Amino acid sequence: MQTFAQTTFYSGMLAAVFSLGIYAEAPAGDAARYFPATTIIYAEVDQPVDLIEGAQQNPQISQLLDELKTIPAIKKAMEGKDFQKFQFALKVVEAKLGQKWPEALAELTHHGISIGVDPVSNGVGLLMQAEDAEALNNITNSLVELIEGDAKSKGQEPHFEQIEYREAKVFKASDFGFATWNNWILIGNKSDVGRSMLDALIDDSNTGLSSTENFRNASNAKTGDAIAWLFIDIDAARAANPDENIYSNKADDPGGEFLLGGLYSAFHETPYLTGELQTVDSGLKLKLSVPFDRSSISEERNHYFGPEGTGSASSPIYVPGHLLTISFYRDLSQMFQRAGDLFDEKANDDLAKADVGLSTLFSGRNFADEVLSGISPQMQFVIARQTFAEDKPIPSIKLPGFALVTELKDPKVSRKEFRRNFINAIGFFNIVGAMNGQPQLEIDFESIEGGELVTTNMVPEVDQKPDTEARINYNFSPSIAFSDNLMIISTTSELAEAVASSKERLSVEPAEDTGDIRNTAMLLSVKELVRLVVDNREHLISQNMLKEGHTQEEAETEIDSLVKIVRLFKRSKAVLSTSETTLDFTLEVEINADKSPRE
Numbered sequence: 017m018q019t020f021a022q023t024t025f026y027s028g029m030l031a032a033v034f035s036l037g038i039y040a041e042a043p044a045g046d047a048a049r050y051f052p053a054t055t056i057i058y059a060e061v062d063q064p065v066d067l068i069e070g071a072q073q074n075p076q077i078s079q080l081l082d083e084l085k086t087i088p089a090i091k092k093a094m095e096g097k098d099f100q101k102f103q104f105a106l107k108v109v110e111a112k113l114g115q116k117w118p119e120a121l122a123e124l125t126h127h128g129i130s131i132g133v134d135p136v137s138n139g140v141g142l143l144m145q146a147e148d149a150e151a152l153n154n155i156t157n158s159l160v161e162l163i164e165g166d167a168k169s170k171g172q173e174p175h176f177e178q179i180e181y182r183e184a185k186v187f188k189a190s191d192f193g194f195a196t197w198n199n200w201i202l203i204g205n206k207s208d209v210g211r212s213m214l215d216a217l218i219d220d221s222n223t224g225l226s227s228t229e230n231f232r233n234a235s236n237a238k239t240g241d242a243i244a245w246l247f248i249d250i251d252a253a254r255a256a257n258p259d260e261n262i263y264s265n266k267a268d269d270p271g272g273e274f275l276l277g278g279l280y281s282a283f284h285e286t287p288y289l290t291g292e293l294q295t296v297d298s299g300l301k302l303k304l305s306v307p308f309d310r311s312s313i314s315e316e317r318n319h320y321f322g323p324e325g326t327g328s329a330s331s332p333i334y335v336p337g338h339l340l341t342i343s344f345y346r347d348l349s350q351m352f353q354r355a356g357d358l359f360d361e362k363a364n365d366d367l368a369k370a371d372v373g374l375s376t377l378f379s380g381r382n383f384a385d386e387v388l389s390g391i392s393p394q395m396q397f398v399i400a401r402q403t404f405a406e407d408k409p410i411p412s413i414k415l416p417g418f419a420l421v422t423e424l425k426d427p428k429v430s431r432k433e434f435r436r437n438f439i440n441a442i443g444f445f446n447i448v449g450a451m452n453g454q455p456q457l458e459i460d461f462e463s464i465e466g467g468e469l470v471t472t473n474m475v476p477e478v479d480q481k482p483d484t485e486a487r488i489n490y491n492f493s494p495s496i497a498f499s500d501n502l503m504i505i506s507t508t509s510e511l512a513e514a515v516a517s518s519k520e521r522l523s524v525e526p527a528e529d530t531g532d533i534r535n536t537a538m539l540l541s542v543k544e545l546v547r548l549v550v551d552n553r554e555h556l557i558s559q560n561m562l563k564e565g566h567t568q569e570e571a572e573t574e575i576d577s578l579v580k581i582v583r584l585f586k587r588s589k590a591v592l593s594t595s596e597t598t599l600d601f602t603l604e605v606e607i608n609a610d611k612s613p614r615e
Contacts, residue, residue, distance in 0.1 A: 139209025246291035308599035319350035352384035392423035409486035417511035467498035471509035
């Protein structure tokens with residue numbers, strides 16, 4: 017039997033190149049014509065050699081790799097027997113090839129990589145164009161000789177069955193096969209898809225994927241600075257699975273509609289999806305797009321995109337300890353008023369009951385039509401790491417603060433009702449809490465610039481002393497704040513006051529002058545996420561020991577490894593936006609290039 021390392025390397029040396037299809041660059045090139053026209057997922061690259069050489073020369077990547085090697089879990093794995101065997105096998109291969117593996121990989125993929133998934137044959141095909149036929153034959157022959165020699169030394173049957181098909185050499189294994197022709201190499205998991213692609217390649221076919229209308233339209237929209245390009249045929253996916261919720265144009269409940277209603281509109285009719293991966297500053301940006309006409313959005317989805325798609329999220333608020341901010345456009349009043357068109361009968365019955373109860377709390381005013389209509393569609397959800405005073409009980413599990421930030425259209429009318437109902441809610445929680453032996457909340461009132469702050473404080477229990485093992489309840493001091501036209505409902509008084517007094521906003525693309533309209537924006541601060549994990553390190557270690565059965569040393573290694581991995585990144589942001597012709601989701605991740613000592 018082959019060792020894990022040998023199996024991983026020998027068979028994986030060919031198959032592992034699949035993963036490069038995600039990161040490689042391509043200008044929607046010629047290789048698509050060799051894939052079946054029924055291919056549903058396709059990704060391609062033009063010059064992977066540039067990526068390989070760039071990665072070797074990039075100091076940030078070198079720094080990232082050095083950091084990874086210091087992570088306890090990775091360091092331990094690198095010292096293990098399997099990795100050492102893998103390293104030995106790698107040196108054997110490099111000696112056989114007479115070059116280092118990055119150089120061999122660059123030669124093997126010199127003119128491009130393409131990968132496709134064909135649901136008709138249930139096949140996956142990978143197509144690469146080497147620098148020249150001589151380089152391809154040298155690499156593949158050397159790898160095959162090593163694999164077969166290893167099998168022979170163990171008294172095993174040859175790993176590959178070697179045959180000729182037309183002008184190509186074919187190597188078949190039990191679970192995959194590959195073929196070489198001129199300077200092309202084809203890898204596939206099914207004979208049907210392999211034969212089909214090999215015929216198209218030898219015949220120089222023009223009737224494959226690139227001839228389909230959806231692919232042609234998608235490739236025409238590709239930009240020139242992408243390091244990766246992806247195509248998914250949504251028409252084909254929808255036809256194959258018409259009952260999937262994402263294609264139904266209807267959510268099951270208000271929560272699903274609030275989060276995904278716009279995507280239901282898009283995927284109900286859009287023909288395809290494209291994706292591009294780009295390098296930006298010190299990180300990567302992934303952009304997924306589908307054709308979308310925002311000017312023809314149906315009335316029931318005005319709550320999500322705004323009239324004619326013009327609804328825009330406001331700039332995210334910054335507060336100290338900022339962990340995550342989500343800014344979005346959602347017209348709750350419109351969503352509830354269109355509930356009959358959006359939800360099923362059960363969901364509408366539940367909403368009707370809730371509307372009656374909530375209307376009673378607001379002095380008989382209809383909740384959906386009158387109360388919610390007084391709230392602007394521009395809302396934010398803010399999460400921030402909180403601090404704890406040393407002279408008060410400190411919970412053993414330290415949670416961040418959460419705040420919902422809304423804009424009131426007429427603060428003078430709305431403030432009193434929301435303040436009164438907040439106070440009523442605290443009273444109700446106190447009654448229920450007392451019945452269950454929970455600490456009580458004490459209410460305070462405070463004037464702030466532009467408004468007022470209504471806060472609560474957890475009353476210490478009898479003989480309660482300041483310590484670090486208090487109940488989880490002491491994470492919470494529910495508060496409501498009003499500042500000019502803002503209303504902030506927060507789990508902590510600290511965060512409510514910070515949001516109310518904040519004058520700083522976070523920068524989010526796309527910029528205003530691009531013509532794109534930002535519907536939803538999410539910004540994550542990795543630094544504060546790391547601090548939150550460190551705050552709860554002892555608790556996380558204990559939970560790891562209980563759930564995973566690890567020793568304390570193993571648990572500490574796992575948690576500390578997680579912290580070091582997260583610290584490799586600086587921040588992340590995601591944006592859902594619309595242009596005049598597309599709906600776009602953009603995810604950007606920034607690598608931490610700061611070489612200064614970390615906190």
